[in-house]
Amino acid sequence: MDHWLLTLIIFSPLAGIVLVLLPRTENRRGIARAALAVSLVTLVLTLLAVKRFAALTAENGAGEFVLTAHVPWIGGGEGGGVDIGYRVGIDGISLWLLVLTALLSPLAIGSSFTAVRERAREYYILLLLLEVGLLGVFCARDLLLFYVFFEFTLIPLYFLIGIWGGEERRRAANKFFIYTVAGSVLTFAGLVYLAYFAYTATGTLTLNLETLTALGQEGKIPPSVQWWVFLALAAGFAIKVPLFPFHTWLPLAHTEAPTAGSVILAGVLLKLGTYGFCRLSLPILPDASFRLAPVVAVLAIIGIIYAALAAWVQRDVKKLVAYSSVSHLGFCMLGLFSLKVAGVSGGVLYMVNHGLSTGALFLVVGFLYERYHTRDIEKIGGLARPMPWLAFFLVFFTLSSIGLPGLNGFVGEFLVLLGTATSSLSRDGLAAGPLGYAYVVPAALGIILGAVYMLWMCQRVLFGPLREPPDTPDTSQGLTPDLTRREIAILTPIALGCLALGVYPKPVLEDFESAVVRNILVPAExxxxxxxxxxxxxxxxxxxxxxxxxxxxxxxxxxxxxxxxxxxxxxxxxxxxxxxxxxxxxxxxxxxxxxxxxxxxxxxxxxxxxxxxxxxxxxxxxxxxxxxxxxxxxxxxxxxxxxxxxxxxxxxxxKRATGNGPLHDGGNRAEERPAAGRWGR
Known part of the structure; x- marks a missing residue:
């Protein structure tokens, strides 16, 4: 059962597609409930995987890939000329991203019960297909399988934005698709070259994650090869994050996407880019990752500050939250490329925290839009009194997003800054990293700006004079309804998750740290x-x-x-x-x-x-x-x-020396130079 549990989790949403296709009539609520039921089954199976993961980790040791399965796909398997297979398995990093996906998917489906009134069958089928792709990415241990799932996620989200989006939905969908496909082509070229290099090194054409990681960590991939493969992989991952300056597709896509699409996009889909850097670039290409870490860190810091300033001037609440995603994911990248256990673990935790907090903020904004039919901050105000539940959740998730101590955002930010500050120190059997205190100061400025624009948004929306929806016939009646029980039930699990990770993150961090030490960072020796x-x-x-x-x-x-x-x-x-x-x-x-x-x-x-x-x-x-x-x-x-x-x-x-005097820059020097083609020559 353990060997096929992940396969069951990945493809269980397909059963929901069958149920959605069964009714002959367009029964919106029946279709939505069928999709929700199957998505909840996937969540239950994922929680079972958490339990089995804990048991197998205690048995096999921390950091190991468990719940593994392997079926030869292309070629004869290990020992043959081609070894491309269906390989799945999870470690501590994959596990909690899997849980994040399985949690947000049914909540996104539940938020669409009243929002989607046309073509509901196709809508829920696309959401379930999107869930399949996301689950597959986090479980894949063969890079071709990873790439198939990685690219598959583009198709359902493209149609979700293009059909059920806002007024500029087609432009947003096309821009999203063009950006991501352009980067993915280069990513595929990088994977092909990795397979070719594995063939020259081992005699087997393979994209097995463990094989490629071993080649990278044993130094068998030359730096010149690592350099170009890193850039090729980064082309797709940086766009997906998105890393500055490849972020311009995201605000428009978020603004025009339906609520469920924004929740999945911000909560999970953007994590595919950071996960790709973490799972592929850092362990397989350690030399290139180190050399390019300062460049990535500078781009991340620019994105943190630029996106924070851009969010500050937005009048559209949804676009403000979208720019906050660009800023927050810059912290993820900064932590990952600190190349320290604390920083990388903090970056991965920040991925989970951002998925919870920002996904919940998009849910709140979506519920608000259903009542006001506008997201213009200038037309919304004074909602704290007539809508106390909405005000509570908006303030709660805002405080979580800006990193209030006691909530989940604080832990990830602290570890990212700690890892960045101590990056230049050699500890824990790992080498000194490429960053240092100089990168912490501008990143901390981004935290301050984030608190400013998020609290400013809350103040404008919740306080001041009450502004009823523009189409309300009599504003004196106070006709703006508060959140329903269904909406409260959707937001409550996320709030509990934010609180739990803020108060006691130790179990999750232990899983992250063991996976980072064993599978991501390269030991100095x-x-x-x-x-x-x-x-x-x-x-x-x-x-x-x-x-x-x-x-x-x-x-x-x-x-x-x-x-x-x-x-x-x-x-x-x-x-x-x-x-x-x-x-x-x-x-x-x-x-x-x-x-x-x-x-x-x-x-x-x-x-x-x-x-x-x-x-x-x-x-x-x-x-x-x-x-x-x-x-x-x-x-x-x-x-x-x-x-x-x-x-x-x-x-x-x-070389035998000539003379015994003190040596300095003006003295005799060895004539041998570094090989041509080195970075920076």
Whole structure:
């Protein structure tokens, strides 16, 4: 039963499609109830998966993929020339995104009982198909299967927006489809190249997630390959997030989509992009992820601040919440690319929290639109007294969204900022990350702006003089009804989830952290072992340099005798790019070169980076490195910027020295250069 539980969960909504097609007459309520019943069955099965996950994790160990199933699909399976299969399984990250999908889907269906009056059969069929695609993405362990489900979600949402959307629904649907398909083509090209590379490395054409992750974490995928594959995958994922500046399709799609479409779009569909970065880019392409992390972080921070400012000036409540999604998902990306356990775990938790809070806000806005038939803030006001339930839920989910301590949003934001701030430190067996405190300050500004525009929206909508709907014949009658029992029942489970994650997030975070450590981040020792496989390390292996032969060791000058362990520790910093030797200060800083030489060998390092928009950690100064008479390293005016020191950025060459004087930038240098084609050359 365990092996097929996930398959049953993924495809159980198809039973609802059969039930929806059975009635010959267009019975709206009967069709809606059938779809809701089957979606609730899917939720029950998902809760059963949570129970089995806990039991199997206790038995097999934290972080393992469990509830796995494998059926050969294309080729003969493992050991054959082609190994593309139906592989499903979940770890702690997949599990809770699965729960989020299974929870929001029946709530979205329930919110449509009175909103959808035409072509109800097709509407609920599309919602159920969308649920199938989303569940499949989070369970897939073969990247071709992942891509099939990933792209399948576009079709039902395109029709949901284009048929049941607002006045500009066709424009919104077409823009959404064109953006996502354009990025998905490049993503598919990246997956094809990964399959080709796996074939050259293993002799099997495969897109098995475990196989590709092993190749990436063992350093068998050259950095030049990682660079281009990362960009190809990011083309589709960044649009789906959406990451600035690929966000322009989202506000229009949210504004024109029906309420259920907005709930699923904000609550789950946008998570496909962040999930793709987390599940594919970080573990399979660790070197490229590290090198591009500052770029992604800068784009995320720009998106956080830009979207917050854009939301502040919106008059449409739904568009305001849509821009808040762009801002909040920037925090997810910032946490993921901190490459620290706290930051990545916080980013994944933020995905779940955003799905709950923002999905609920779209539900509240949808219920409000059914009563007012407008979303213009200038035409709505004073609702706190006649609509206390709506006011309560609007304030509650607003506070959850802005990160009030005690609610779910606070925990994710705190971990993201903590992971970003400590990214430059080496802890927990992981290397120093690429970010630091400089990225925290502008991100914190985004939190402040988020609180400002969300509370401003609440103040305008709930307080002040009462404004009845424009078509109400007599505003003195107070004809605006409060939320119904059905609507309260829809919002209550989400509110309880927000409260539970805010008060006691430990069980969920433990699942996230174990999955992040085991399946996402690369251990430092793994990276050091793999350094020799990278295309820009010289033919002399690091072990040969750190541990010279006995004869060579005896011939070394005692003054310049290096401690192999100390040097190894300095160079063994995981997937980090080289430290940046910086000359000058501020934006005019430029990379420089330095060398370490004793009487027996030279080490030549050339560091090439792009100064990040918000700078790096530490100070900068003139580059100089030398040995004093006691044999210790003197580093006057020298500072390592960015993160760590990696052997993959060092070209090491044995060479007998000529002279024993102190070494500095003006001294003799090894002539070997890093291989052409490196990033930043």
């Amino acid at each position: 793994s990276s050091v072992r793999s350094a020799e496989n990278l295309d820009h390390v010289s033919s002399h292996t690091l072990s040969e340099v750190w541990n010279p032969s006995a004869g060579e060791h005896d011939r070394m000058d005692d003054r310049a005798n290096l401690d192999p362990q100390a040097v190894g520790r300095r160079f063994a910093r995981s997937t980090a790019p080289s430290p940046v030797c910086v000359q000058g200060t501020g934006r005019r800083s430029r990379p420089c070169s330095f060398a370490i030489r004793d009487s027996q060998f030279d080490i030549r390092v050339r560091s090439l980076t792009v100064a990040a928009l918000f700078g790096g950690r530490g100070s900068v100064g003139r580059s100089r490195l030398g040995w004093d008479d006691g044999g210790s390293a003197a580093l006057p005016g020298f500072m390592f910027r960015a993160a760590g020191f990696s052997p993959r950025d060092a070209s090491v060459r044995h």
